[in-house]
Amino acid sequence: MPEGPEIRRAADRIADVLVDETIEEVAFAFPELQRFGHLLSGQRVVDIETRGKALLTHFDNDYAIYSHNQLYGVWKIAKRGKTPATNRSLRLALHTATHSALLYSASDISVWARDDLGMHPFLAALGPDLLSAKLIWQDISERLKLQRFAGRSLNALYLDQHFLAGSGNYLRSEILFCAGAHPKRRPRDLGRAELGALARETLKLPRRSYETGGITLPPRLAASLKKTVKGRERRRFFVFGRDGRACYQCGDTILRDSMGSRRIYWCPTCQRQP
Known part of the structure; x- marks a missing residue:
């Protein structure tokens, strides 16, 4: 599943061809959404927004298309009239005079009045966006201390979009490694310095991944x-997908396990289990 950095980069590509442009045609594959095609066609796109792994296309008539890529969804950009080579099913098409933004394979798509977005069940429950310019590491540190989060294992917490929006499988493994935190530890087990280190890495790694196109390693090492x-x-990564290989920091062998039905990777030396 694409994580926050990948969705934000997709949003950037879509914004390049849609923002401030009039959408000549909006086409939905799902019958229950097709009535919105007339409502949105002829409107101008004013913003492409991401909230964690969700993407919002805002129109100047105060409506927005909500979409979530889930496991298989993917956005493609093409010249108007050109069809990308793919076997995927087209779910949503936004056509300007010159370009098309095409969403394939996603099934979670809906249309909302902008003032009603706060009632969307997924958006309403989201924690702060990892890529928000307003988010600082101190906010994350304080959030780790909240009663509803402090007693949970880090491996579960860092997949919970209620905690922080945009984190996923590879970011979880990479953040915990860079913070030196074993996946089975809980925030309440961590000292002040450890919480600070974890909060800083939680802020830094997703932003680096966004800037580099999915690489969490420092530029010099990469x-x-x-x-x-x-x-x-x-x-691309310190530990994710590198089980059986040597840790870049200590040389020990990277391990892989399944926690909460999702694979996770860590270094037994750099991330000791207390």
């Missing part, structure tokens, strides 16, 4: 690995 490691997927 650049040096290009000389010795073939394949981009093998040099």
